[in-house]
Amino acid sequence: MRQFCRLYLQSAPDDTTLIRWANTIGAPTLAALNDRAVELAGTLKVSRGRKLRTDATVVQTNIHHPTDDALIADDGVRLISRLVRGAKGLIPKSVRQAARAEPFRNRTPSAKRLAHKISKMALRRTQEAKATYREAYQRLIDVGRASIKQAERVQSMLQEAPGSRRVPQELSHFAGLLERVISQSRRRVLEGEEVPPTQKLLSVFEEHTAMIRRGKARKKQTEFGRKVWLSEVDGGIISGFRILEGNAGDEAQLRPALEDHLSLFGKLAELVAAERNVHSKENERLAKEMGLKRVCLPKAGKKSEKREEHEQQGW
Numbered sequence: 001m002r003q004f005c006r007l008y009l010q011s012a013p014d015d016t017t018l019i020r021w022a023n024t025i026g027a028p029t030l031a032a033l034n035d036r037a038v039e040l041a042g043t044l045k046v047s048r049g050r051k052l053r054t055d056a057t058v059v060q061t062n063i064h065h066p067t068d069d070a071l072i073a074d075d076g077v078r079l080i081s082r083l084v085r086g087a088k089g090l091i092p093k094s095v096r097q098a099a100r101a102e103p104f105r106n107r108t109p110s111a112k113r114l115a116h117k118i119s120k121m122a123l124r125r126t127q128e129a130k131a132t133y134r135e136a137y138q139r140l141i142d143v144g145r146a147s148i149k150q151a152e153r154v155q156s157m158l159q160e161a162p163g164s165r166r167v168p169q170e171l172s173h174f175a176g177l178l179e180r181v182i183s184q185s186r187r188r189v190l191e192g193e194e195v196p197p198t199q200k201l202l203s204v205f206e207e208h209t210a211m212i213r214r215g216k217a218r219k220k221q222t223e224f225g226r227k228v229w230l231s232e233v234d235g236g237i238i239s240g241f242r243i244l245e246g247n248a249g250d251e252a253q254l255r256p257a258l259e260d261h262l263s264l265f266g267k268l269a270e271l272v273a274a275e276r277n278v279h280s281k282e283n284e285r286l287a288k289e290m291g292l293k294r295v296c297l298p299k300a301g302k303k304s305e306k307r308e309e310h311e312q313q314g315w
Helices: 015-023 027-043 068-090 093-098 108-121 127-158 166-190 251-265 281-290 305-311
Strands: 051-060 210-213 222-233 237-243 271-273 294-296
Touching: 027 237, 027 251, 051 251, 068 108, 068 127, 068 166, 108 127, 127 166, 222 251, 237 251, 251 281, 281 294
Parallel strands: 051 271, 271 294
Antiparallel strands: 051 222, 210 222, 222 237
16 A cells, blocks of 8 residues: 555554545545546546446435434434533633523433434334323423533533634534424424425535435445446546436436547547436437437346347347
């Protein structure tokens, strides 16, 4: 690794330094770097762009399994309690003493006890357990709302503290996310409403996380992360990538992939391949209209003899 990175026997940067450097490279820069790599691959004849394969993958975010009780207790309340505790030293002593109630109370233990009780009651099917489950959720929501009010109060106290802009911003940000989690918990548990996946917040720290179901025959059908659409050309070069919003359908991704390929190479590929989720009559018609010679889009379900014969061709 040292030889590859040309560090040899010199000291290596710290992990946090590398992470900070990586974060300075934004999405437009990364896309431009990839386009330049594809351009060089064409110039050096590593790839001529004659073959294109396009497919989706899911990059999972580093989060715990997103249950509402854990989001309220382990993420929301715990984080706000930690921020409030850190803000205590920034607030002038006279302001702290003038506060009537204790604004720096740590509500994390109470929230964790309720979350543990909810997880135990969720496994039981008796009416008594269901009533206890709902009661514990209501109490947990109350603790969450108390934490939000606590954050708002500490924010107002920080206005008199010099050089404390970052803490109020963090309190406001995470209090807003906790409010979203409380709202979806109340709708789902207390009101019995089915909350759509697009409206669910799955992580307080990785709020862009989406719920992805790709219909694959395996135990872990639901994944939590972001769906990425990749295009690969001959020579093993990744010619394009797009981060999709939510659980976007695969059928709609063929046209953008073909258009990106055309703009990069100035011509269409001679052969285009994708998985069966991309197949549709509309996509086959599109490929024909654009002048593609060979299109490999396997059809799902039962196939006619003509279709079987078409898909069994050597190319």
